[in-house]
Amino acid sequence: MQASTILNGKKNETAPEEDSAVALVVIDGLEYMAREGERLVDLINRAGVKLAQVCYHPQLGPIQTCDTCMVEIDGKLVRACATTVTSGMKVSTTSPAAHSARQEAFDRILGNHMLYCTVCDNNNGNCTVHNTTKLLAIEHQQIPFRPKPYEVDDTNPFYRYDPGQCILCGRCVEACQNVQVNETLSINWEDPHPRVLWDGGSTIGMSSCVSCGHCITVCPCNALMEKSMLGHAGFLTGLSKPVLDGMIDVVKDIEPETGFGPILRVSEAEAAMRESRIRRTKTVCTYCGVGCSFDLWTKDRHILKVEPAEGPANGISTCVKGKFGWDYVNDPDRLTKPLIRNGGEFREASWDEALDLVARKFSEIKATSGPDALAFISSSKCTNEESFLMQKLARAVAGTNNIDNCSRYCQAPATIGLFRTVGYGGDSGSIHDIENAGLVLIVGSNTAESHPVLATRVKRAHKLRGQKLIVADLREHEMARRADVFLHPKPGTDLVWLSAVTLYLLENDLANTEFLQQWVNGLDEYKKSLAPFTLEFASRTCGLPVETLKKVAHMISEASSVCALWAMGVTQQSQGSDTSTAISNLLLVTGNYMRTGTGSYPLRGHNNVQGASDSGSMPNNLPGYQSVNDPEIRARFEAAWKIKLPAAKGLDNHEMVDAIHQGKLKSLYLIGEEMAIVDSNANYVAEAFSKLDFLVVQDIFFSFTCRFADVVLPACPSLEKEGTFTSTERRIQRLYQVFDPLPGSRPDWKITQDIANRLGANWNYRHPSEIMSEIASLTPMYSGVSFERIEGYKSLQWPVEADGTDQPLHYTKRFAFPDGKAKLFPLSWTGPQDVPNTQFDLHLNNGRLLEHFHEGNLTNRVKGIHEKTPDTFVEISPELARERGVQSGTWVLLTSRYGKVRVRALVTDRVQGRELYMPMNSTESPVNRLTSSRTDPTTHTPAYKETSVHMEVLAEIGDSPLPRINHRFGHPTPQHGVEVERKWKRPDYRSPGNQLIQIQQR
Ligand code: SF4
Ligand code: SF4
Ligand code: SF4
């Protein structure tokens, strides 16, 4: 249906965009085209008809708690939010009955909420209660405000709940139960004084709340507010409580005489004044690869709040890091002066001195040892534009392909697995496809903690839509506990059970033969390679019952569509590339590509790890995965850059470390990577760094890696620069500058340009948009990307054609191989390399925690996060703890073949038997002092997850490393959303338009 349908003699702006059955609806005498089955409230809003709707939020759907959206249809009062459109419907929003029902309903709301807007931090033009009071022209309350008998709950570091202001709309409950699906919130509808409850009645601080912020984001008033807003947003709200209370009393006293009108006008004037000092700037999260975007509200350098609303990946969703994890930007430890090593110490230097030194040393080393004695590592925290410049500096200025980024540590094997089988190295579709899948298979990913917002979509589809969930992992984490089938294979054996399930499907007529015939090459050879992978072999090797494997196979073959998600539990193994390939093979055999709800989703770890590789920070590829070996490709870049480019593949970051030890690599320029902590076998890496002739580290803090540097350059975090990030769903999004660079620091792209120019490059980029133009001109998969096309919340998912057409779902017409067909890739199994023996008898796994990112360099500086999760720990199973006499808080010394770490124990049934788990949120006791230099041979990705250790129990016993206020000790209360039916069953409830009774009135 076109948006230009003419009705009633005027252009109808309300016609829906999507193709669907057309409904003709009359609203207040005017005809509108609608979509059969759409929500009436959405049509009314599209039509521009002003209608109150306090509890309605399009991303929550109708929760029907407020009754303020009453309209009349065929003489009956109905809730517009809960009514679906049918053709011929005649709706009146203006009938006296509808009008008075809405007023009655809103009156009840005001009985729960005191209007003191002028001195309220939520008086920012977007308060639903304020705006509805105005819309309904309420002058006096019929039902007086009655405070509830509860105190304000202040026990979460990031937000507070004021029951006295809570209108019981239940939006927060719906968001927590059915969007975030943390299932912490409920309302005790049967109570004489209902309120929002955490874990059924705990304080917020002691509850299962993960501080994701969904509830605060959707709260239509000031009942739930970010603490960072309180006392900061308004001109008068910073006054002391007695003064504020006095002012609120004045407002209460004058209201009976003046009505709300003048009071609202004063508060609106104050709200308008706030606009002059509160800035709202769109940015993209700097933590994980989900790609959440939101507005940051700031007053000078103070962050008032993060407001997610229309981000294409996240909508109203965030996790604790995106919502509250920004203290580090204003941390007093930020580097603001370049530092130059002076013997064993560092001294401050001017930018000119530091940059001159960098350029001089690079030139000297190149002159004496050749360009390949230099190496460059870009950062997946930096923008696409910055990574592009870094690889250009390496190739076009220094003359080496020794350039890499941290995707080597995580995603390179997944990329290879997809290159082998389907042709593109990125996720097949979007988060939307994952949400739509009939079945989601998660392998080696703690999705709820590592990709929290993406996980919410799976949890939601599983809870509300009956999506099936199979999880294979070592730990029984949240997704595992929610799964229909949880597989706990022996460490490093995923390839075996995946291949066995695939063979079983092929042998039992459960494969999609039609799809295989039409779209897939290599079936015969692949089948031969599967011969060893019988269910019995898999059962013995993986420790999984044959019946369970059959069940998995049948669930996959019976599912309407399957998406496979995997992460570092797969890729950080010595057969990471092969296991990734096995997952893609399984999807091909079952026909799970080429349509929505299908495909492979290797979940990218860092915010821009996808983009860092896309932009060419790889030793073998120019931007857009164009091989450095290909003379035609090189010729294009050479023509554009007017320089001869090196043809041989350079060193990846794993090889760089070896080359330093061998004396071949003399200098390293490293942006934003805490490599001496996050690279595997960290002791070996640190030793290498101390051997370098010249190390430049560019970062925002003096990281552990900086200790080895000769020059440290102070860079800017994402909030202080412009550019683009590319998320796990290949989504390219713009971030806008929120703050000026902290004086003394500089955006990375400017620093790299300054170094290039000192080496004679003569670059003249004035803005990152110019760099993106160059990327687009040289990179076919980015050819249609420009800053204009992705303005604001607009985004593009690569490949993007020159005319701006993008591809949210890959392979809808063909696979990315010359004949358009996918390939089954034969595999064999070699098994993990570092397995437990009598000396190192325990398996050590490692990974992320929800609230910390990686080693914690950023999140440890967030006070609230640090308070709730102050330290690292090692998870020990209850059975092993009993055997070794360990309790939570016992100090243990873990020793591997590569190093030692002293750490406190946390006894938990998330791990089983002799398997340990250490999160990586520590620079003091980093797990990578224990991990090895063994790698996946195809990609050189370290086998971080294959580590065997010996555990010595030390005499010391401390407190539990996780304080009781950590959400992991809470007790969620799952229920079906807000459960408004329980409210309707109250004896004192009558629907508005009849005799209305306010539920707090007795
Ligand atoms: S988990 Fe906590 S912050 Fe997130 S929606 Fe639930 S109560 Fe709110
Ligand atoms: S706290 Fe929850 S129930 Fe209360 S007003 Fe806010 S969103 Fe509505
Ligand atoms: S860390 Fe990831 S899930 Fe959390 S807000 Fe940022 S992008 Fe979203």
Ligand code: FES
């Ligand atoms: S908006 Fe319809 S019942 Fe609240």
